[in-house]
Amino acid sequence: MKKFLFDLFPLILFFVAFRFADIYVATGVAMAAAIAQIVWLRLAHRAIEGTHWINLTVIVVFGGATLLLHDDTFIKWKPTVLYWLFAVILLGARLFTGRNLMRRLMGEKIALPDRAWSRLNDSWAGFFVASGALNLYVAFSGRFTESQWVNFKVFGLMILLLLFVVVQSVWLGRHIQADAPSDAAPAKPTDPS
Numbered sequence: 001m002k003k004f005l006f007d008l009f010p011l012i013l014f015f016v017a018f019r020f021a022d023i024y025v026a027t028g029v030a031m032a033a034a035i036a037q038i039v040w041l042r043l044a045h046r047a048i049e050g051t052h053w054i055n056l057t058v059i060v061v062f063g064g065a066t067l068l069l070h071d072d073t074f075i076k077w078k079p080t081v082l083y084w085l086f087a088v089i090l091l092g093a094r095l096f097t098g099r100n101l102m103r104r105l106m107g108e109k110i111a112l113p114d115r116a117w118s119r120l121n122d123s124w125a126g127f128f129v130a131s132g133a134l135n136l137y138v139a140f141s142g143r144f145t146e147s148q149w150v151n152f153k154v155f156g157l158m159i160l161l162l163l164f165v166v167v168q169s170v171w172l173g174r175h176i177q178a179d180a181p182s183d184a185a186p187a188k189p190t191d192p193s
Helices: 002-020 023-043 050-069 073-097 101-106 114-140 146-175
Strands: none
Touching: 002 023, 002 050, 002 146, 023 050, 023 146, 050 073, 073 101, 073 114, 073 146, 101 114, 114 146
16 A cells, blocks of 8 residues: 555646645646655665656656746646557567566566466556546547546546546456466566666
8 A cells, every 4th residue: 555655656746736725736747756766766776667667758758848948738648648658568479579578577476378478468558458448538539528538547537547447356256266377377576777
C-alpha cells in the first residue's frame, strides 16, 4: 500500500494544487513531485523502476511545454501519451522481441499457460489504449470542464484501473496453473536502474 501511495504522490499533489490554484501551478507541482520522487529513491538507495523514469520523462516534457507555452493542451495529453506508451511497450516487446512483459513481471508469482500470458499482455495493452482514448475524449470533446477533466484524470482513470485489476484477477484465477509448465520458466530479475 505504501508503494502504491508513493507512486501516486505526484498525482495527489497535482490534484491538491489544482484545487487551491490552477492547472499551471498544479502542473509545476506535479513536475516537482516527480523529480523529488526520483531524488528520494536515489538518496534512499532504492530501486528506481522503469515506470518511474517513463512518468518523469513524460511529465517533464508535457508539463514543461504546458508551462513554457502557457497552454494546458499539453498536460491534458500527458495521461494519453503515458498510457499509449505503456501499450506500445507491451505490444512492441511481444511483437518485435518475442518477450511477454507481463510474464516477465508476474512470472515468478503465478504460472499460466502461454496463451493466457499472451491474452494478459494484450488485455493490458488494450486497457491502456482505451484509457488513453477516453482521456482525450474527456479532455477535448468540449463536453467537460477543466475541473471535470482533472477529477477524471485523478479519480476516473484510477477507478477504471482498479475495476480492470479486479476483472483481471477473476480471469487469472480461472487460468492459474498449480505447477509452472516447463516452457513458463520464471523470468530472472533485472536491475531496474
